[in-house]
Amino acid sequence: MLETLELMYFMDGNGPYVWSSLLFLLIVLLVNTLVPIRRMGKIRSEKSKQG
Amino acid sequence: MNKFWFLIKNWFIAMGSTPSFYKWATTFLPWLGILAFLTFSLGLVWGIGFAPSDYKQGDVYRILFIHVPSAILGQSIYLMMAVFGFISLVWRAKIAGMLLISAAPLGAGFTLVALVTGSIWGKPTWGTWWVWDARLTSTLILFFLYAAIIALHSSLDNKTKADRAVSILSVLGIAIVPIIKKSVDWWQTLHQPSTFSLTSSPSMTADMYQPLLMCVVGFYLVFIFMLTNSLRAEIISREKGRNWAQKQFFRREK
Numbered sequence: 542m543l544e545t546l547e548l549m550y551f552m553d554g555n556g557p558y559v560w561s562s563l564l565f566l567l568i569v570l571l572v573n574t575l576v577p578i579r580r581m582g583k584i585r586s587e588k589s590k591q592g
Numbered sequence: 593m594n595k596f597w598f599l600i601k602n603w604f605i606a607m608g609s610t611p612s613f614y615k616w617a618t619t620f621l622p623w624l625g626i627l628a629f630l631t632f633s634l635g636l637v638w639g640i641g642f643a644p645s646d647y648k649q650g651d652v653y654r655i656l657f658i659h660v661p662s663a664i665l666g667q668s669i670y671l672m673m674a675v676f677g678f679i680s681l682v683w684r685a686k687i688a689g690m691l692l693i694s695a696a697p698l699g700a701g702f703t704l705v706a707l708v709t710g711s712i713w714g715k716p717t718w719g720t721w722w723v724w725d726a727r728l729t730s731t732l733i734l735f736f737l738y739a740a741i742i743a744l745h746s747s748l749d750n751k752t753k754a755d756r757a758v759s760i761l762s763v764l765g766i767a768i769v770p771i772i773k774k775s776v777d778w779w780q781t782l783h784q785p786s787t788f789s790l791t792s793s794p795s796m797t798a799d800m801y802q803p804l805l806m807c808v809v810g811f812y813l814v815f816i817f818m819l820t821n822s823l824r825a826e827i828i829s830r831e832k833g834r835n836w837a838q839k840q841f842f843r844r845e846k
Contacts, residue, residue, distance in 0.1 A: 549641055552651035558716055559640065562655045562709040566662065569701040573818050576697070577825035581841075584825075584832055588842055 608687055610827045611836040617820045618840070628817040632810030635661075639803035646800075655713040657804060661811035663706035663731070667769050669699035669815065670734060673741075674766040677759035689755025690830070692762060693745050694822040698815060700738035707731055718782055726775035727783040734772060737765045751830060 550556050606612045639657030646653040673692050680688035710728065711721045722728065741758045748754035776785050785795075794801045831837045 552654070555650060555652035555654075555716060558652050558712050559654045562658050562712050563636070563640070565708050565712075566658050566705050569705050570814065570818070573698055573701045574821060577694075577822040580825045581828055584828055585842070588832070 608685055610687060610690075610831055611834075611840070613687060614824060614827050614837075614840060617824050621817070621820055621824070624813070624817045624820060628810065628813035631806065632814050635803060635807035635810040639807055643800050643803050644797075649717060652713065652716050655709050657807045659706055659709040659713060660804060661808045662702045662709065664808060665811050665815055666699055666703035666706050666731070666734060667772055669695050669702060670737070670762070671766070671769055673699065673762045677762035680755055680759040681763065686755075689751075689759065690823060690826045691819070692758060693741075693755070694826045695819055696738055696741045696745070696758075698818050698822065700735060700742065702811075702815070703731060703735045703738060707735060714782075723782055725781040725783060726779040727772065727781050730768060730772040730775050734768050737761075737768060741765075 550560075552559055607616065636657060640654050643654070643657075645651050673695050676688040676692040676695070679685050680692060707728070710731075714723070715721050741761055744761060745754045745758045748757060773786070775781065776783055796804075828837060828841050832841070
């Protein structure tokens, strides 16, 4: 267990490896979640333009 | 008991219909999202913040809680796509083709995360970002397969033909999954043996293994959430002209 936030952030010099991995994962998940939502929004706005 | 199986069977039959699936997904998606987010966050916080350090690798091993579930998802999504491909080819179920193409970007995403996090983990432990070793190379081929499926589907305007083409490709490409799985046993590799095995007990202690299991469950739930979300968009994109879609999707504007 990592006792303090500082220890958790630096992880004995390994922090950048762990946090960059987590950041990359979150970016990929966010993109894969937002793309279909944007796609549906686009269909809705096209439909409303058509009346 | 018979009634239970009858209900399950009827539910699956109902989910094969796009309007029923869309209606079901719209109701359950927020709850699924909450459950997925909680399990996923709990697994990652437990693994990255509270699991003990590894005696050899120190804290860098915590990448395992991201890398292993992503790699498992990357392979099992492909397996699932091949099953949908088979169903689409044999029974011509429209929703199977839609599921296949909705799952492809998600599988590609998880495989990419497995490759990138593996590479990040490789630098401090192996001393290099990349080696052309059997496990890494076969996983890279899996990523290219996903990319090929996405590219092939988007290159064809006729969606029925596109579904058929990617179904064939996904069924043929299934050979890559056992190759990835067994690559660490068949060839001399830098990569460690599989973390999960059905035939042997885990090679790590319970206080590392339990958060890892929680992460795997969380990642699966996140995948189910994203697949449902993506499939809704695919259904609406193909069936926006149909009456049910007009009523259910565009009703907010009326």
